[in-house]
Amino acid sequence: MAIFGWVLAAAGLGLLFLVVQSVYLGAVLRWEDQETVGLGYYGRPLDARNRFKRTLRLHARLLAPILRLNTYAARFDFRRVSFSHKGVAGPLGTCSSESFAAGESYQPRPEDIFVVTQMKCGTTWMQQVVYEVLHRGRGTLVETGTELYAVSPWLEGRKSVPVTLAPALGAERPGRIIKTHFPAALCPEAPQTRYIYVARHPVSCLASCMDFIATNVGGLAPGIEACVEWFCSRELMWWGTWPDHVAGWWDRAQRQQNVLFLYFEDMKRDLPGTVRQVAAFLGVEPLSEAEVAAVAGKCGFEYMQRHQDMFEMHPPHLLQANAELFVRGTADRHLDIPEEHRQRILGWCGRQLEGRAFPVERAYPDVARAGAAESGSAGGG
Secondary structure (H helix, E strand, O other): OHHHHHHHHHHHHHHHHHHHHHHHHHHHHHHHHHHHOOOOOOOOOHHHHHHHHHHHHHHHHHOHHHHHHHHHHOOOOOOOOEEEEOOEEEEEOOEOHHHHHHHHHOOOOOOOEEEEEOOOOOHHHHHHHHHHHHOOOOOOHHHHOOOHHHOOOEOOOOOOOOOOOOOOEOOOOOEOEEEEOOOOOOOOOOOOOEEEEEEOOHHHHHHHHHHHHHHHHHHHOOOHHHHHHHHOOOOOOEOOOHHHHHHHHHHHHHHOOOEEEEEHHHHHHOHHHHHHHHHHHHOOOOOOHHHHHHHHHHOOHHHHHHOHHHOOOOOOEOOEOOOOOOOOOOOOHHHHOOHHHHHHHHHHHHHHOOOOOOOHHHHOHHHHHHHHHHHHHHHHO
16 A cells, blocks of 8 residues: 555656646747747847847756657647648748738838748848848848848748838848748739749758758657658648749749849859849849959858858747758758659649749759659559
8 A cells, every 4th residue: 555655646746747847838938939029039139149048948958858758749740830821821930820911911112122932942041142232242240240030021920020120221222131931922012122032942942841840849850751741732831832832933023023033053053143143133233253252252151050140040949949050051952852752742843833834844854854754654544
């Protein structure tokens, strides 16, 4: 009987510990969200941001038992962490139905510059290019310890400087640099506003998305099968599927001269050439060779990786206090995905683009070939 009593007491204490941990976890999650909305995190000076990260790491250590238990008990489920706005999925927490609606209803100003991509296709990189072009290579984010997202708003996001409070950047052609992942159908239009769209190979996009999710949820990260299903789902893929995204923005670029359509891979091959294209599109005075070199230097992989504290794509949270901006920064990330899954994505994307104006044969010939092969097999069967 004495042993049985000890067992009951131990079970009771264990249950009480889990209850306390659960309450503590809920309080920390609420605090973390409140402290990072708007300029709550990005608006702090560098030393204050570092203190916030240290506090998060302390909470994570104290909450290690329940976080570890959650890792064993639950897996990341795209349905549970997503919402839908007009048929377009988005990630809960970072965004919301309300923030999507607010972004869609925004009225662009003539001086606004939108940087648009599907997620993990070079958004932060292009924001930095535009920022440095507007400053002719003399931007001071690093020197002043200023976060990019303290001055460049995310249109449909909850955790950056609000678009209405964002400053105009640059002296010659002051403009607000606005990030968005919106598909063309949701992104607000204005004839004088500038839009720069960056496309990236779909399998490289998936590989980078998987890195991003793993960095953010650690042991809860889903396997590759679940990620491929998500990537190929019109219902679940955040901001819409890759084929719909690139084809929609390509169509808009053909109709409107205020849309510049670029490729991530071209940026990797010739960043100075991209810098010149962006400068010409924005209408600034042509950059000198020294200015082009200065912009390219501050937008290079090594520079941005070395100063990641200025380019954090989202505020730190309980499961992640130090995110890697770029895992490798290469144009051929698609080669990291196993062949079976790579071919599935290529074929699916190729079929989805059939009959669309997007020049997939020229831009991504492997996508076109795989789509044609699958269509031929289906027709022959």
